[in-house]
Amino acid sequence: MAGLRERKRARTHAQIQQEAIRLFRQQGYANTRVDQICEAAEVSPSTFFRYFPTKEDVLLDDRLDEQVVEAFRAQPPELTPIQAVREAFRTVFTALPREVKTWETERQAVIRSVPELQARMLQTFTDSIRMLAAAVAERVGRSPDELEVRTFAGALIGVSLSAMMYADENVDYVTLMDAGLGQLERGLTL
Structure with a gap:
């Protein structure tokens, strides 16, 4: 506590x-x-x-990334990395109190509406790729600097970006994120 x-x-x-x-x-x-x-x-x-x-950091400070990485690390070893990421997202986002989910939806709406915030958000995604690559590398026993590991982490963050850009009050981020990870898991078929 x-x-x-x-x-x-x-x-x-x-x-x-x-x-x-x-x-x-x-x-x-x-x-x-x-x-x-x-x-x-x-x-x-x-x-x-x-x-x-900065004022921008009020919206860009995202503490959920760290929680997702912790939940990812806690997943059973028999899960594939994508399965572990999907489960980590479900675990973290379904446990969020309603007011946090509401705040996240509002935060993302403001970010989508302000070009300078969108630009700064790209930097946070770069940081997220590094953090996720380290966790994935640890899980699969490889180096986070390997192209395949960085590409995998980048694809996961790409799904997150896509979900964030299209989430709204009608379709929530978690639903879109899970669907995108499902598509990634199937091999990005169209």
């Missing part, structure tokens, strides 16, 4: 993100200033910047 300090940090982190997304939806991303987010979240600018280096 997390200690008091960790719980307080998590609450402050979440409060800043919740108020930011509320303001982005109300006023638009470009029209929302950091000082407005600070006021709404009842934190000082120095506190804001302790949690998020």
Whole structure:
């Protein structure tokens, strides 16, 4: 169980993100200033910047990637890497509280609507490929620098990108992600 300090940090982190997304939806991303987010979240600018280096990072800070990688590592060894990834996504995303799922949907909608956020998101996907390649390499006993391992991790992140870009309030990210991973598992046949 997390200690008091960790719980307080998590609450402050979440409060800043919740108020930011509320303001982005109300006023638009470009029209929302950091000082407005600070006021709404009842934190000082120095506190804001302790949690998020930039306004963009409020939306791009994605803690779910680490949870998915942890869940991936916990999958039974008899599962193929794709089966393990599918199960890890199911495990993490089905356990999310409704408010987190709602926030994720709103976060992704804002990212899709702001070109500079889309561009920065590509960098986060590069980081995710590295993190996932390391976990996959560990699972299959290979180097994360091997082309096949990096390509595999890149394909998984490509499925995630595709799901994120087309998810909305009618079709959720998890459903699209699972369907895309299923297609990848079958060999990307069309």
